[in-house]
Amino acid sequence: MRNLKRLTGLIALSLAACTSVPEPTPMPDDPYYAPVMPEEQIDPAVANGSLFRGQNVNGLYSDIKARNLGDIITVRLQEQTTASKSASTGTSRNTNVDLPTPTLFGRDVTVSGNPISAGINGGSEFSGDSSADQSNQLQGEITVAVIRVLPNGNLIVRGEKWLTLNNGEEYVRLTGIIRPQDVRSNNTIESNRVANARIEYSGTGSLASAQREGWLTRFFNGPIWPF
Template sequence: MRTLKHGVSFVLALSLTACAAQPAPRPVPDDPYYAPAIPEQPTQQATPNGSLFNGEINGLYSDIRARSLGDIITVRLQENTSASKSATTGTSRGTSVNLPTPTVLGRDLSFRGYSLSANLEGSTEFSGDASADQSNRLSGEISVTVIRVLPNGNLIVRGEKWLTLNNGEEYVRLTGMIRPRDVSSDNTVLSNRVANARIEYSGTGSLADTQRQGWLTRFFNGPIWPF
């Protein structure tokens, strides 16, 4: 009966873990969250009056840098990160206790010819080494649109790019905040100049699926597994 209870508990825990370990919904192209912002058209169009000056047209000395809602900015991805960590731990302890044979009236006390002395010794040792190295690199370009202009002039940008390959699709998504002064004259900005940046590079299809662990494997490699 006890074995049956343990078996039911294990199956229940496994089922709950499987439900909690379900993968997130797969990303799809044309996600409304990454859709470009389209500015509203003015309700009244300017009527030509024959003048050479038109306030709706940029001046002769204006540049092409983005500054308004719906404008496009090209972000040059130049991400290089590396981390290294190592740790070494060693501990040891020794204990020794010597209990001589007790005496009574100057004579050693014994029991049936066996001495009552005792000698206890003990020692413990622990040593551990750990090291971790990680490096990542991402380069390329992605064009994003301005979805919001903050009161201080900073620009909130967001966008995605999808590439369809033979065995699936790859995508790059980017969101963040840009200072207009960091945008170069050719309307580009480096990714390390994007504040609060969130860059996502991944893929879908058979190649991406083979690189993901199944839910049962994630369970045995997770912190819930007691062994």
Template sequence: MRTFVSVLSAVFAGLLLSACAATQQPFADDPYYSPIPPEPAPRPVLKTGSLFAQHHSNSLYSDNKARHEGDIITVVLRERTQASKQAKHESGKDSSVTVDPMIGLGGRAVSVAGNVLQFGANSTSEFTGDAKADQSNSLVGDISVNVLQVMANGNLVIRGEKWLTLNTGKEYIRLTGIIRPQDVDVNNTVESNKIANARIEYSGTGAHHYGQSPGWLSRFFNGPLWPF
């Protein structure tokens, strides 16, 4: 009885967790991905009285690249992944057990209706497993993001998102990561494969997106929380 109650409690807990997870959907203008305007840096007071700020100046031969908090940089998405895996396993086992005839009085074998009492058992088990998985993904496009922070070593922390409304559904791209200023080209762009600790999310919302996913109850029965 206790086992049944425990299983029933786990089922209801899984249903509740699945329902809560299903309600947490991405939305546009998420405060986490919203641009953060940089605070105005105080200008150092120079002894000469000049308004020239050395740390904000560019030489005549420098490029117009993102260098400070709040600057905009374009990320060129060139993500392609391909994976293949194959596994095969075979096993077999044969066993046989025989018990000698039972001996009764006088050293004769015990019999019933002329049949000698003798026991034997044979068992055979075989298992064959074959698994194969192929997966490939491709993401090509551009997204402009903001420089969130300039680290002490000069690297730039970037973050941003882009939302597209197509008919009745919406698609979005979110990106976070760390880049080196040296990897930014003269057009103020950087390739996505040069982003460290990159987090790239491409998905969507709406009827077309939800129609491709099973319901939360189906996800529960097919998930690890279902004990059977």
């Protein structure tokens, strides 16, 4: 009875641990992914006798690539990963022990004229094989904003895109660091050129909830279930 109570208490504690910290539900217009707007500054009047202001004029060969705070850039998602792993293990062991014939007063002990002999033979063998294959692919585009310009000229970008569907919403979030040199002339860059990239693609609503396991199923499939 005492063991049953302990087992019941352990199961209740495990279930409480599985449900005590719910995962936060992503919401649109998260302030963390909001673009940073550059502050409006009034340029000081410079008496240079010209209609053009030298600090804002573009060069003859300047481009339209993002390089300042608040500029936007389109990231082309071209993510594809493939992993494969296999392992094979085999062990064997054999043991043989022969016991000598017992003696009594210098003579071998016999039964019906036959000497007594004994031996021990034992063996064990183990073999195991395992393999795992995983493949992921993500393609699309997301436009992000420059939220910070680093002293070396690199840009920290961040942004999100939400798609509202019939039975829920899907979203793509991206943050990372890019080099202005990697940005193409049409103001786009591939996702594999984004350093320290954090790409999140998921959804909310009834379709996303139907693909998640219930808390009781997660408990029985978790590492603390002993069977």
